[in-house]
Amino acid sequence: MLRSAEVFRYMRHAKDYGLVAEKITADLDAVVKRSRGVARQLNQGVSHLMKKNGIAVYMGEGKLTGKGRLSVTAPDGKTSELTAKNIIIATGARARDLPFPKADGKRVWTYRHAMNPPEMPNKLLVIGSGAIGIEFASFYNDMGAEVTVVEMLDRIVPVEDADVSTFLEKALVKQGMKILTGAGVQKLDIGATGVTVAIKARDGKLVSDEYSHVIVAIGIVPNTETVGLEALGVKTERGHIVTDGACRTNVEGIWAIGDATAPPWLAHKASHEGVIAAETIAGQHPHAMDPRNIPGCTYCHPQIASVGLTETNAREAGHEVRIGTFPFIGNGKAIALGEPEGFVKTVFDAQTGELLGAHMVGPEVTEMIHGFTIGRTLETTEAELMETVFPHPTISETMHESVLAAFGRAVHI
CATH class of the missing domain: 3.30.390.30 (FAD/NAD-linked reductase, C-terminal dimerisation domain)
Incomplete structure (x- = not known):
């Protein structure tokens, strides 16, 4: 999706490169279709690698039922009982919701809805300015939506260097985006044609405005509450599994990687953790990862x-x-x-x-x-x-x- 937005942006500025491109339009359905096609190709590639390496895949919901034991309930209700000396938990995470009306997939979206939108927003509010929020704000702004970003902290992308935050905010505002820092959403009312949002601004004033759509990007919640960790005594902090440098938990034979564990919650970090865990289980001695x-x-x-x-x-x-x-x-x-x-x-x-x-x-x-x-x-x-x-x-x-x-x-x- 971001690649399509980038190409669309270049086409709109063709004259800057000595080229002529007239009547440029975007087809959001086609953009999403291409995006899902790329994702499907990557998914099929991983499936091929699993099959090539003789890895058995059980589709369903898994739960630890004892030391070295796992129960998997398939979509049709059938249950498989599995045993293993070592079990790696890689259940990932899901979008964190607001305490008031939750994402309905129609007017209020999480990142999953935003990747496969039912329609193009004309006036969009993005709540949260971390990587996910800013990426979607940038995408929809490039695609032609009127975008506002609201962030509770005093600057956007707050984990980045302050100079980067300042520069990025100026760049996004120059592109037509509206940025509200030091502000928080107080109320959200979903209507038939839009969402009315009350925002407490930096100066303490309460301002209400209506948006066609809202994206909630305020963090993640680890998918660990239904895995059976408590029964085995696996230690967690705020739902995230506690591990050491080799991805071990406090329970022998139980390992954990990715978004189910400590930050940073990044795909490449999760992938590398998988290698560390597998190599350690295999008796090798990989270096621990320095966050x-x-x-x-x-x-x-x-x-x-x-x-x-x-x-x-x-x-x-x-x-x-x-x-x-x-x-x-x-x-x-x-x-x-x-x-x-x-x-x-x-x-x-x-x-x-x-x-x-x-x-x-x-x-x-x-x-x-x-x-x-x-x-x-x-x-x-x-x-x-x-x-x-x-x-x-x-x-x-x-x-x-x-x-x-x-x-x-x-x-x-």
Whole structure:
């Protein structure tokens, strides 16, 4: 869906590239159909791999019934009793609902409804500005909806570096989006033709407005309450299963990965945890995953990506820091792409030269953050990063320039 929105955006700005494209329209049904087709292809690929590796799949609801025992109830009501020395819980999570009228799939949506919408919203309210909320806000804004984002905290994408949040908010507002921070939804009334929402603004005033649709993106709830954890004494915190660095729980033979466990709740983190758990069960000794070395990516426009500590986190942890920032306007490839807005920011320990964190906003930064992730994983020094040759012309040169800037050696600013 985001790819379709990106192409639609380029087509609307064809003149910027010396091209002519007239009467450009979007077909939301076709966009969703393509999106579901891609998802189906990926799902079939995973199913093929399961079959290829001789993995038996039982479709249904599973529940732990004892140590090493699992009951699976199929959609037709039939039950299968399974036994295993080791059981990995990977039940994921679902969207968190508001305390008042819950998502009905018609006017009020969760992310699942937003991925397969019954109709195109003309005036959309997105509650929550984390990755999910901002991605859907960006998509529907690009597709032509009038979009408002409301966030209780004082800035959007609050887990990101403050400079990234500030830049992204300005970029989204420039695109026509309305951003309300330090604000909260107080009441929500679903009607036949829209949703009336009362919002308490930053100044304390209560403002009501009507929207055609609302997306609730206020976090997730782990799917752990019906798995049978309590009977076995598996430890949880706020519903999320507590694990160690090898994905073990406190109960022998029970393991857990993904959104059912601690944050960050990201697909690539879950996948890597699966490998760690499987290798540990097989008697190997994989390295535990450092949460600070898990990159985060948000596929809005412009994209944002980060790994490690923010500048604020680094200072609060007691580090004396060096900060390097390089703007995309100084990068030839970004200018040629027609997307010179954004920057790369790096945070170093001033005493040791350790790369503490990296934060990006701009075109294709989600394809670049792994470079800094590798650097942190290998404990690369600032000198090694500065002495690395980056290809030209590429957007990745901004990474190099940011590192150089942190030590007063930037070339193009």
